[in-house]
Amino acid sequence: KRVFNKAMEEGFLTVAHAGEEGPPEYIWEALDLLKVKRIDHGVQCLRDEKLVQRLKDDQIPLTVCPLSNVKLCIFKKLKDHNLKKLLNKGLIAMVNSDDPAYFGGYLNTNLIECQMALNLTKEDIKRLAINSFRSSFLSEDEKKKWIDQINYLV
Template sequence: MKASLTELAVQAPKVELHLHIEGSLEPEQMFELAARNGIKLPYADIEAVKQAYQFGNLQEFLDLYYQGMSVLQTEQDFYDLTFAYLKRIQADNVVHTEVMFDPQAHLERGIAFDTVLNGIERALQQGEREFGISYRLIMSFLRHLSEESAFETLALAEPYLDRIHAAGLDSGEKGHPPEKFERVFARCRELGLKITVHAGEEGPPEYVWQAIDRLKVDRVDHGNRAMEDPALVRALVDRGYTLTVCPLSNLKLRVVEDMSQHPIASMLEAGLKATINSDDPAYFGGYVNDNFRALIDHQLIDRDQLYSLLVNSFDGAWMADSARAGYWAKLDELFARG
């Protein structure tokens, strides 16, 4: 008897390419860290936090997101946050994760760069030893801040770049096009960093063009609105770009009004190398398997498309070729058997 589509998705080895570690801060852990660090939250209890997780747009989410991370104060806090995420994704059979962190959001609060990095990295190393989850670390710049701030942060990071694999760009897109940081990412390339930026979530297709032509990114985060520009879709396909798509995030932030309207099937049919990720799972209602379940429950993908999404994520991952080939073989075996 063949496994159901949901069973296949659950059983399959998976990669997460679009995850903000600060966005994995569950309400229960937020309260725990607030108590540990003597921080008073503007919520009466955990249920009040969950009620606050109703956003009308990206900016409303970001306001809560930055407020929530105020509880992250020490290296141990960042370790605990990251290790909790790793334990959760182990249950989803995620075997490789590429984790973004926002140093500027912590530097603004007086938290040292190495405090953040050391805590996150220590957990990732332990997760690799104990769970076999390999990782890459992505330092993201906040696009609502200045180019000067990004350069200052990059300078602070330079002594640690042997521990950081890539540079990213996140936060609110509106009014902050990728070209604003063209010189910053040119310097990142000189320093040997991979590049991935958020583009085409709230921002127009032009932002995706800027990401690939001016910033010369290696990957595009989100990219939904690329579908509005057929020439852009062709360019993304022809150049082999991976898109890190986040369905539950898209729904929660009203990039799509209803999950039934999600463009994932159209992306795959157009030949785009789309992948499935959780973005900020504590805020958006689910981790990787939850995102796959949402697509399957709404009958948005079939068996072949599920296989493509899984294969694409390994193809787009910055991991060793030998490991990638091994996981592709496991996927082939699972789908042949199931």
Template sequence: MTFSAIPGASDAPAPAMLPKAELHLHIEGTLEPELIFALAQRNGIELPYADLAELRARYEFTDLQSFLDLYYANMAVLRTEEDFADMTRAYLRRAAAAGVRHAEIMMDPQAHVARGVPLATAINGVASALAASEAEFGISTGLIAAFLRDLSEESALSVLEELLGMDAPIIGIGLDSAEVGNPPSKFVRLYDRARAAGLRLIAHAGEEGPASYVTDALDLLGVERIDHGIRCMEDTALVSRMSAEQVPLTVCPLSNVRLRAVDTLADHPLPAMLAAGLNVCVNSDDPAYFGGHVDDNFAQLEAVFGFGTAELERLAGNSIRSSFIGLERRTALLAELAEWVRARD
């Protein structure tokens, strides 16, 4: 089956959207229900859902763990390089329509190895789509290996060594999955090894876990960017530090609402984070599960908080400046953003 034969793969319209980078995106979290069923049929997998409606009905989450249970179960349809490539192209196609011009994409290698998929199959499938992304979709990319914090550090180190040994095309490592009870201190050796290998360093912290996890991710792991980080607002000294140091925070508003980290979007601390001078950008996290891609997140922020051109430019500019792209590409994207602002005015 080719990608074009998969339901939902037709080209989306591409309006003149706000140009931006997406820095907090789990590629496995882009698996739409239609693609899950198509890949299951391709691979002869019997799903535990009778139809699309039954699957969609399970997308009501009470907390992070209830989401993770479904997230990992749906990965069962990913078996071949073609599957991973099709999933990645589906995201890139939709991201292009959302105005994404650069994407730093996380994938969970341990989750695939644990279910018997060879590491090379998962990596090569995603990487093959990313290699053609700029030519096909106008999106430059980077691939980040995200490690599951509810597993052991030894497991993470083993997979990292395998990635390094195969010269996998990754630019960095991250830390995701169940945060509570799995502090950054658990992974100091992993981050030391990645740093020695010249990889960029990010980590989820301060979503469900306390503000102290953000501090530890910065001080113990030496991360360059914090994914989520919304609970930093509970520590005024930390907020002052992060504002002074302009530590990037990749915030995912719709995700935070769907996982009950905040009650409603109106309760989200994003406006307060901006007012405090924090370096915040907006991302979609797992868009197939959380009610929208990055453009949907921006649209909801405009509707709920009345964000105008100044706020949109600041958030998009933060995303570009906080990315791991080179100076030439960063300069070009910031110029594109400036042109978008001039056209909007």
């Protein structure tokens, strides 16, 4: 906790790995104890409706790594992944690659395979892309520039 507090005092944005293999309580702890602004993974949040509402209300992004989730047996098959449900709940979810050399898929592979397995629409993909920029540590001007570019292209 002290390290996270010091990081925040120094102006760093904070992130915690929570709710991938562990229960929703780990996400609560990351939010309440560590005061993080983004959750890496967080797919277990759907097991707790109050947590889903908190993530939605506080606009806490989730960096979801679908192919690694399958490799780690969080989901048996990619078609069982809850990414689309996270989006449908109004959460700020985005697709990430985790450790692509180990888990076997860079960002484009994750997106393509999710699109096919979960029947993601063009709007879903656009939303995932926008969410990734909204949740990045870029300046607000840079975020706006890239989001405007996505909106222009799609």
